[in-house]
Amino acid sequence: IHDSSAALLPFVYTANEPFLLLSSGTWNITLDPFFEGDLTEADYGRDCLYYLLEKKRRVAASRLFLGNEYQHQVKKLEAYFQKPDGYYLEVLPTEGLFEQAMATQGPEAVFYPETMGGTGPFPELRGTPPDLSQFSSFEEAYHKLMLDLTYLQKVSIELLCRDKPVRRLYVSGGFVQSRVFMEVLSAFLPGWSIFIAENKRASALGAAVTMHDLWQAAPVSEKISPIILFQPSLHIAIAKYHSFFEPRQ
Numbered sequence: 001i002h003d004s005s006a007a008l009l010p011f012v013y014t015a016n017e018p019f020l021l022l023s024s025g026t027w028n029i030t031l032d033p034f035f036e037g038d039l040t041e042a043d044y045g046r047d048c049l050y051y052l053l054e055k056k057r058r059v060a061a062s063r064l065f066l067g068n069e070y071q072h073q074v075k076k077l078e079a080y081f082q083k084p085d086g087y088y089l090e091v092l093p094t095e096g097l098f099e100q101a102m103a104t105q106g107p108e109a110v111f112y113p114e115t116m117g118g119t120g121p122f123p124e125l126r127g128t129p130p131d132l133s134q135f136s137s138f139e140e141a142y143h144k145l146m147l148d149l150t151y152l153q154k155v156s157i158e159l160l161c162r163d164k165p166v167r168r169l170y171v172s173g174g175f176v177q178s179r180v181f182m183e184v185l186s187a188f189l190p191g192w193s194i195f196i197a198e199n200k201r202a203s204a205l206g207a208a209v210t211m212h213d214l215w216q217a218a219p220v221s222e223k224i225s226p227i228i229l230f231q232p233s234l235h236i237a238i239a240k241y242h243s244f245f246e247p248r249q
Contacts (some may be wrong), residue, residue: 004204
């Protein structure tokens with residue numbers, strides 16, 4: 001069983017309603033164990049694919065090379081603004097900085113992906129790196145970077161949501177540590193219930209769950225997959241955000 005599929009299993013066994021799981025890290029993979037129908041050629045072209053659960057059960061997924069892109073971009077920002085390695089970890093989400101970042105929007109201020117060619121929902125996406133002199137500080141540039149990258153995540157998630165009322169998302173992995181990412185993701189997905197999955201050994205636990213019925217008579221306990229509802233603390237005027245990522249008509 002694939003590690004991402006294994007990480008999904010504890011939630012499949014204990015969930016009371018349909019959900020998506022965003023497994024985040026170097027790759028951010030959105031998994032839909034309740035997917036019906038079939039992926040199309042267009043879906044495959046936007047980095048969607050199938051994973052397998054136990055007993056050949058199909059799980060639709062959409063992939064985004066977001067963690068790798070994120071690390072690449074923050075290192076460039078730290079170098080330009082002369083900040084020490086890891087400075088980005090100290091940045092907290094601020095409404096005023098989101099306002100500033102969106103006030104300077106334009107083609108020359110877009111953080112186009114630089115390490116994601118051929119992957120994600122816009123595999124052919126290319127663009128000129130932003131003119132960082134437009135930003136007054138590392139913090140402002142970082143907030144704009146997170147708007148652009150998280151927008152790509154929003155699109156990747158929504159590829160699996162056509163014609164379905166699923167509005168429940170579990171997020172696991174490295175990106176749950178980023179309050180900025182979680183705040184922006186929540187703003188981009190209004191009406192969704194977004195939960196932080198706390199289990200740090202989900203893949204190992206899921207592998208064990210595959211054998212559960214062979215050695216346990218009792219059902220899988222909900223306690224094995226604890227989740228916490230994410231409560232946003234900011235009001236981000238996300239309607240002001242403009243994406244330059246969609247193909248031009």
